[in-house]
Amino acid sequence: MTDTSWQTRAKEMWNENADFWHSNSQDMWDHGSRKSIIPFVLNHFKSGSKVLDLGCGDGYGSYKLWSEGFDVTGVDLSEEMVSLCKSRLTNGMSRMEFLQGDMLNLPFNTDSFDGLMAINAMEWAEVPVDAILEIKRVIKPGGHLCIGVLGPTAMPRVNSYNRLYGRDVIMNTMMPWEFQKLAEENDLTIINQEYVYKRGVDLKHVGSLPQDLKQSLTFMTLFMLKKK
Structure with missing residues (x-):
């Protein structure tokens, strides 16, 4: 019998799209929608700390964290992505490793990491609160979590479009604003937010807007949280 579970279908999709993602990843992190993430992390994470990069994709974001002196473990659901990650490793490169794993059942002990980075990973959980509780489990008390959630203007949200036809999807x-509420209800304190807008948004027009309206225009909202 074919396994049609949410997580299995998500794994299959990312295995199929690994090469396409890899062809764009470095540019996204260096010049595109993800270029502000590492500076955001550096403003809050303690230098040299042990960080989990959840949904690490092809590992380029993990590599950038490692280059800044962090001890990094990258985890992705897709075996093809993890294979691309491991191709980055060279002889003698310590303090960075990659594992295939499910964010709903992470292969780590409780309180294993000082911090976590999860960019556009929560969107791929069928029940987001389950993912939040699991990542909170593996982060030490007082640890920081940088989580990026796609905003209303993000084209990747097309992956959830078929729900309108009553079809199965693998993106919630x-x-x-919903993630913010969910995090706060589950003992994660939001200490900062940063907004990533699509090209064409004039920042001088959004600077004075309240938080909820800023979020409503975003391609992605970056949250910095602290585990109580």
């Missing part, structure tokens, strides 16, 4: 519809 959680908005940044």
Whole structure:
């Protein structure tokens, strides 16, 4: 019998799209929608700390964290992505490793990491609160979590479109404001937010807007949280 579970279908999709993602990843992190993430992390994570990069993709974001002196473990659901990650490793490269794993059942002990980075990973959980509780489990008390959630203007949200036809999808519809509420209800304190906008948004027009309206225009909202 074919396994049609949410997680299995998500794994299959990312295995199929690993090469495409890899062809764009470095540019996204260096010049595109993800270029502000590492500076955001550096403002909050303690230098040299042990960080989990959840949904690490092809590992380029993990590599950038490692280059800044962090001890990094990258985890992705897709075996093809993890294979791309491991191709980055060279002889003598310590303090960075990659594992295939499910964010709903992480292969780590409780309180294993000082910090976590999860960019556009929560969107791929069928029940987001389950993912939040699991990542909170593996982070030490007082640890920081940098979580990026796609905003309303993000094209990747097309992956949830077929729900309108009653078809199965593998991407939830959680908005940044919903993630914020969910995090706060589950003992994660939000200490900062940063907003990533699509090209064409004039920042001088959004600077004075309240938080909820800023979120409503975003391609992605970056949250910095602290585990109580």
